[in-house]
Amino acid sequence: MSFLENALSAITNGKSTVNKPIFIKDFNQENEQLKDLIELSKKIISGKKELIDRDIAFLKYGLDGENNVSYELKNSFIPMLCLHDIRLQSEDYVAQLDFVLITSKFIYALETKKLNGDIEINRDGDFIRTIKNYAGKALKKEGIYSPITQNQRHVKILADILVREKIIKAVPIKSAVIIANPKTIINKIKCPKAIQSYIYKYDQLTNLLNKEMSNKKNDLEIREKQMYEIANYLVKNNKPIKFDFNAKYSLTDEDFDTIKKETVIQVIRQPVEEIKAQDNVNVSHKEVPFKEELVVEPAIVIASTDVNTELKEYRLKTSRAQGIKPYMIFNNEEMETLIKANPKSKNELLKVKGFGEKKVEKYGEDILKIINS
Structure with a gap:
């Protein structure tokens, strides 16, 4: 009652x-x-x-x-x-x-x-x-x-x-x-x-x-x-x-700090003869007998949640130290493009959308360390 x-x-x-x-x-x-x-x-x-x-x-x-x-x-x-x-x-x-x-x-x-x-x-x-x-x-x-x-x-x-x-x-x-x-x-x-x-x-x-x-x-x-x-x-x-x-507040996905738990793994399955013929693939000098197929994994991109998390932590820590908003370093869309591009040098980083000379000069070295690690 x-x-x-x-x-x-x-x-x-x-x-x-x-x-x-x-x-x-x-x-x-x-x-x-x-x-x-x-x-x-x-x-x-x-x-x-x-x-x-x-x-x-x-x-x-x-x-x-x-x-x-x-x-x-x-x-x-x-x-x-x-x-x-x-x-x-x-x-x-x-x-x-x-x-x-x-x-x-x-x-x-x-x-x-x-x-x-x-x-x-x-x-x-x-x-x-x-x-x-x-x-x-x-x-x-x-x-x-x-x-x-x-x-x-x-x-x-x-x-x-x-x-x-x-x-x-x-x-x-x-x-x-x-x-x-x-x-x-x-x-x-x-x-x-x-x-x-x-x-x-x-x-x-x-x-x-x-x-x-x-x-x-x-x-x-x-x-x-x-x-x-x-x-x-x-x-x-x-x-x-x-x-x-x-x-x-007219909120969109760009406004949110969401971690997308997506892992992209590319697995290549090819016969040994085809792999030997490719200049960009290293095969062991030891002859591998061809039975069915050879599995090379992963050969191109792995966009792990660890890299995603590390980049966001770096962005937050750096923005606080500089007294600016996190998205001014890079926003979520730029970060996803960055992970997919997987740059190995500053020249490659400059080709990524959203990363101009000033941004690469200020943050490029740190970003490359996170991605390449």
Whole structure:
């Protein structure tokens, strides 16, 4: 029996279960999207790795802010059901909700923002962010999309879904934007009062919820059973987004550091007389009696995974030493062409596609040592 089923059973038997913050869908630092990005970053050798690593840093930063909010909620001592990271779809509309709080008087939808810099909201309700250096000097100012407008749109979608599905009829759904960076200064003195009531620092969250709980205007009472029904519906209809990273970063085979475990072995089977007639094949002076055939193996190319691996290790080590990207030394396609060509000298290496005079001068000797060994 699930937690929700146990809770509903307890309510049926007349027991009160919501006397503290209860996370129905908890915050989890082990984010699946983050895991997938980290694994992807390990496989990429092209310049696109920088884009992926940048997105990893942004995602970690945002998750850290959501963790701050989660901590405040768990230590608020407010009786409520909490859900983290709920994504609902209604026809062509999507509501992405960082936190949904279900109390006996209202539902709160929280949008979490861990923004760098200081935030000013002017008389027109515009959000202006100022980025400063360590000395406090302003480096740049920029306008940002209003997180209040964004969250209100998501709240409207949530309300429409719950009413249409007959989960609720007249439960007030409130909206708030929570700034989760402790260093961010919010200047909202000049902004309209309607906007002031929507934006808070995360350390003000408990006070906000207590104030709303004691507000006499919120005279509607939501029964515990209905609270759990709302939470249960949100969990069941949560549709996590599926990311197509190949499409997002336009990834191709050239971007990946894959080791192709392919061994090409050419085996020549010819009669002794034919072998003797070939100038490029050395046959022992000792006469070999011809019975069926003589096997000479391998005579031309062996593209082993050892050479492949050694070349990649050399490429990675050299790129790190020089502070450049591995593909600037040679990419995977050039490496495969190089192994097939099997050059024995710098002159032969110059004939390989992708290896010009400068590259051969810098790396040719080392490359030839790896191939010829």
